[in-house]
Amino acid sequence: MELVIRNEYDPLLASTIMALATPELPQHFSRLVKHLTAFDNLIIIAYHGEQRPMVLYREYTDPVVYLPMDSQYLGGAYLLDPFYREHLRGGVEGIRRLMDVAPDHFRRTHYYKNYYQQTTLLDEIAIFTSLTEGVTLTACLGRDRSSGKPFNKREREAVEQHAITLAGLMKKHWQDYRPQDAMKAAPAPLEERLQGVLKQEHRIRLSPRQAEVALFILRGHSSLSISLHLGVSLQTVKVFRRQLYAKCSISSQAELFALLMPLFARLTASE
Template identity: 30%
Template sequence: MNNQEASRVAGVIAAVGTAALGQSLCNLLEGDVRFDMSCAYLFRFDQPAVLLHDGYKGMVPTKTLSAYVRGGYLLDPFYVACMNQHPAGLWRMSELAPDSFFSSGFAISPDLHPCVSSTHGSLVEELGYIIPLQAHTAVVFSLMKAQNHGPFADAEIRRLQTLAPIVNRAFEAHWRLRPEEPGSAPDAPDSHLESAFVDILQGQLTDAQRYIAKLILQGHSNASIAHLLGISEGTVKVHKHNIYQRLQISSNSDLFRLFIGYISQSGR
């Protein structure tokens, strides 16, 4: 470790427990890794996401970040992975995303998904450190690279993996100081339905139908839903038909618009 790197690590240590932690980690990483935006979110089951580090550099509208924190994060593969106790470490978005995620309403929505809120398709890759803190509570520290800069190189990935212990320990120490007053983590209900999804569809769908609607919104195809639930694709299609009928819609896009409408109303 050279003097410059040692100084950057010292900066990370000094920033633990302060709002400067995210930027100090960026200072450590950007010496060897090129990225265009960064962010860190605290994810807890059935509670709003907390933006711990805003490294969007003014490229993401405030209304998009607000919509994401109010409920858009529920469709984020990193959030879903955290709530399903995914192993800690550095992960590509593409490794976590459902099979139809990148064509889903969330992935291409500039009003809800920060990574495409500047110019559609402007970001080709997102990497995130998953740092579990306690049951159904985790921090995700993400780095994003613009399309014209290409994907993260293998050497950059190796460097980021090497620094993973520093990133993890920094956020674990940050959490113990609890600067955001996070409180205790709630128990996950048996239905696996966050309140936002229940609120949107309450009284119109059965529990099974609401769960399938949730999977559709998160970017799962019929085949993926069938695999997750242990049913046939034909049965999934029947469920989707019934969901559409009950909600008086005709497509996944219409379902996403219902979700967007709920998120918009909750911000008023």
């Protein structure tokens, strides 16, 4: 069986290499990956700094999976995405599973309940490679309602075993890719942008730390997780949360999501 798999893989790899620098590469890449692990959808995204990401390729079994992509994800929801946060770490290579890198309360977030579940996605694995400094390519393999089941351990390991090759193919094919806004100055930190739009839209004045805590909450971090990231006590985080809620005249995490999520289109850094 191992020999059969290898004999089928090698011609697919050869044809993918031959398709490098041609418009057909993404389709060949897709067939190669699908030979390793069946998926319902595939999207290749270029992240560049804190600018709005660029979709380079997408395919799907059920079109509903990408219906919210252009309006919601690229419209600002990507700022809360765990894969985007991985990109911001810099120099990330290899395989990442969404739920392995997501914060501990990710499934409680507005992003998860009102964007991610809308896509019907059940599981996502991403192949990461750094193209240049500040530019990350990800090929996200998804399972949605089409198959109705997440990737199992064997399927994840099959992709992971070939991660170097797959990342290398992506890097080689898109080696000349340059974002349209590559020459733009780096935007202000996200916390500052959130402070500015809250002040402008709602006359709410948050301190830098309160804005930072608000973003941690939106991404799905518990108070304990926030305390570990900020290097402060759990009690201090609870004080920050109380202050944040008081300034926003709210009393729950759900109200915080309802207040801030509509503003995220104003926080994107592509304009």
